[in-house]
Amino acid sequence: xxxxxxxxxxxxxxxxxxxxxxxxxxxxxxxxxxxxxxxxxxxxxxxxxxxxxxxxxxxxxxxxxxxxxxxxxxxxxxxxxxxxxxxxxxxxxxxxxxxxxxxxxxxxxxxxxxxxxxxxxxxxxxxxxxxxxxxxxxxxxxxxxxxxxxxxxxxxxxxxxxxxxxxxxxxxxxxxxxxxxxxxxxxxxxxxxxxx
Amino acid sequence: xxxxxxxxxxxxxxxxxxxxxxxxxxxxxxxxxxxxxxxxxxxxxxxxxxxxxxxxxxxxxxxxxxxxxxxxxxxxxxxxxxxxxxxxxxxxxxxxxxxxxxxxxxxxxxxxxxxxxxxxxxxxxxxxxxxxxxxxxxxxxxxxxxxxxxxxxxxxxxxxxxxxxxxxxxxxxxxxx
Numbered sequence: 036x037x038x039x040x041x042x043x044x045x046x047x048x049x050x051x052x053x054x055x056x057x058x059x060x061x062x063x064x065x066x067x068x069x070x071x072x073x074x075x076x077x078x079x080x081x082x083x084x085x086x087x088x089x090x091x092x093x094x095x096x097x098x099x100x101x102x103x104x105x106x107x108x109x110x111x112x113x114x115x116x117x118x119x120x121x122x123x124x125x126x127x128x129x130x131x132x133x134x135x136x137x138x139x140x141x142x143x144x145x146x147x148x149x150x151x152x153x154x155x156x157x158x159x160x161x162x163x164x165x166x167x168x169x170x171x172x173x174x175x176x177x178x179x180x181x182x183x184x185x186x187x188x189x190x191x192x193x194x195x196x197x198x199x200x201x202x203x204x205x206x207x208x209x210x211x212x213x214x215x216x217x218x219x220x221x222x223x224x225x226x227x228x229x230x231x
Numbered sequence: 232x233x234x235x236x237x238x239x240x241x242x243x244x245x246x247x248x249x250x251x252x253x254x255x256x257x258x259x260x261x262x263x264x265x266x267x268x269x270x271x272x273x274x275x276x277x278x279x280x281x282x283x284x285x286x287x288x289x290x291x292x293x294x295x296x297x298x299x300x301x302x303x304x305x306x307x308x309x310x311x312x313x314x315x316x317x318x319x320x321x322x323x324x325x326x327x328x329x330x331x332x333x334x335x336x337x338x339x340x341x342x343x344x345x346x347x348x349x350x351x352x353x354x355x356x357x358x359x360x361x362x363x364x365x366x367x368x369x370x371x372x373x374x375x376x377x378x379x380x381x382x383x384x385x386x387x388x389x390x391x392x393x394x395x396x397x398x399x400x401x402x403x404x405x406x407x408x
Binding site: 079081088090091093097098116118119122125219225 | 294
């Protein structure tokens, strides 16, 4: 199934509407999408640690229960992190939302098909795990409703966005993780440990 | 030595370090520590489906200003190796409490290969090793681990030796082995 859902338009709308939410992008195209929408101290980008984005989002959500945390992940990243759907559901992380940018392909390695190409239903898996809010987003006209769910719906939330495969200009985020870490902690008012 | 002995000192040290989160995949040797942290209103206990989630979860918690530790069995170390790269690249503090199998009176041969490999694997990924060899040293060793990890942004594993935990006995019905 192919769609007309543009990943960059979707992420740009998420960034425009995020308010105080913290955005964490898993490796590959989701990180480039978030960078293309504009950098911000409340953004964090991974260039590795594949399969860890959902768990990292859970950690941030547990540390900041007053904030919405949104993880942007590719379908390959999501498939590698499936165990975290169980962990997140069991932890009842009500302020955590997962946005899977699902093009049914491993975009960084040559476009090989992922399991979602064969019909694996990530939103259904999250619902079965116990996520109170799940959605398959397939049409551009439903973007705002999906963002309502991601930013305000009872969590944990998973939105599986079936995006198209049009090539996008490469926009790279900062890759100095130490800097990104210090920047986000400072923006959240966390006292620097090493300054003590 | 019983597991209660080391877990009491370990829990007290985690409290001293301001640890608010214990992420774990359980092990019999960790049972008392998990219970103690679960009964502590200053700590949140999160059960993981896979040890690999641990370093990522703790990195996320650290971003938000929450200090956590990961507890797992030696076999679980094999599951999380690549995620140690995330901790190293981001210079995230990481404390792992690893209960060792396969090194002392082990009756399950499946525990031996990973148990033997744990120190070399962790050292290869840049994790500093501390060894907990006597239950009464648990508080001091955990103080050392948390101080090093959070004070100097290091990755530290405390290997709780199987001799401290006592080897798991496998008694088949009727008393045979």
